[in-house]
Amino acid sequence: MIEINLSILNQSYSRRMGWYPPVSNPEVAPQRISGIEEILDQFDLIMLDSYGVLCRGMKAINGAVDAIAMMRERGKTFSVVSNDTMTNQYVAAEKYAARGFDFANEEVVTSLDVTESWLPTLEDPSRWGVIAPQPHPTDKLLEGTTSLNACNGVIPDHVDSILFMVGTGWTQEMQDNLEASAKGRQFTMAVGNPDMGAPYYIDGNIHINATPGYFMDQLVEATGQKATPLLFGKPGKAIFQTVAERHGVTDPSRVLMVGDTLYTDILGGNAMGFKTLLLECGIYKGTDVNQAIADAGIAPDFIAPHL
Numbered sequence: 001m002i003e004i005n006l007s008i009l010n011q012s013y014s015r016r017m018g019w020y021p022p023v024s025n026p027e028v029a030p031q032r033i034s035g036i037e038e039i040l041d042q043f044d045l046i047m048l049d050s051y052g053v054l055c056r057g058m059k060a061i062n063g064a065v066d067a068i069a070m071m072r073e074r075g076k077t078f079s080v081v082s083n084d085t086m087t088n089q090y091v092a093a094e095k096y097a098a099r100g101f102d103f104a105n106e107e108v109v110t111s112l113d114v115t116e117s118w119l120p121t122l123e124d125p126s127r128w129g130v131i132a133p134q135p136h137p138t139d140k141l142l143e144g145t146t147s148l149n150a151c152n153g154v155i156p157d158h159v160d161s162i163l164f165m166v167g168t169g170w171t172q173e174m175q176d177n178l179e180a181s182a183k184g185r186q187f188t189m190a191v192g193n194p195d196m197g198a199p200y201y202i203d204g205n206i207h208i209n210a211t212p213g214y215f216m217d218q219l220v221e222a223t224g225q226k227a228t229p230l231l232f233g234k235p236g237k238a239i240f241q242t243v244a245e246r247h248g249v250t251d252p253s254r255v256l257m258v259g260d261t262l263y264t265d266i267l268g269g270n271a272m273g274f275k276t277l278l279l280e281c282g283i284y285k286g287t288d289v290n291q292a293i294a295d296a297g298i299a300p301d302f303i304a305p306h307l
């Protein structure tokens with residue numbers, strides 16, 4: 001694992017805005033609310049980020065399980081929309097049950113689902129190098145590609161395209177080898193999890209593990225890659241479109257995207273024409289979210305301390 005801090009995380013996102021949909025902020029300043037129940041009537045479909053909104057590591061965030069029960073009682077349709085490239089639609093319910101949630105598989109859409117629907121369209125898998133631990137739930141669909149983890153990060157000569165999927169098991173040495181072997185070459189790039197980092201907490205203190213978006217950012221910084229990467233997770237549109245199509249959304253302003261990260265959940269939700277709710281119980285916990293909004297230049301419609 002490669003550890004980064006919040007300032008490096010924000011800096012990495014902000015210099016890659018060209019990879020993301022254009023910023024489309026609400027016309028009015030964010031409205032402070034006490035929780036999602038206050039605005040529920042305005043929406044037909046609620047999309048929920050997972051990490052920092054529903055759970056933190058293996059635990060549900062206080063109040064999240066009750067909030068889901070309340071939405072069910074009110075007859076609201078919702079979907080978890082997560083940049084999770086280790087969980088697909090077949091194992092989602094099991095993962096969330098371990099954290100106290102009663103989601104059905106079809107109530108969760110992950111960036112792994114979107115990646116898995118794209119993989120069969122590859123014309124020549126042998127040109128692709130993949131960053132993901134082995135074994136991985138998608139191994140069957142990855143047949144014919146090269147595991148860059150197994151190459152200790154060194155990109156073989158026949159590989160001209162890189163899929164950044166999962167950070168687990170990816171080391172600084174592998175990243176150094178990736179960058180050294182990419183010098184003087186240009187690659188097609190796709191990223192399953194565009195997040196720059198995943199926060200975790202020890203004794204209440206935040207730590208952030210770098211995730212695939214960051215590996216790609218560092219590769220581009222070191223080797224001047226020119227391609228715009230394909231994004232299968234937030235803030236890319238593909239994952240939101242997958243959910244919107246599943247639920248037959250006709251009026252995007254009746255959809256609420258709830259998240260804890262401005263550059264992924266909020267930027268992506270705004271770009272789709274959804275309303276957005278930023279929670280303070282995730283990555284920005286203990287910091288000034290108004291400052292984060294000003295620094296990022298990305299604003300939600302609503303801000304709440306938690307669900």
Ligand SMILES: [Mg+2]
Pocket residue numbers: 049050051052053259260261282
């Ligand atoms: Mg999150």
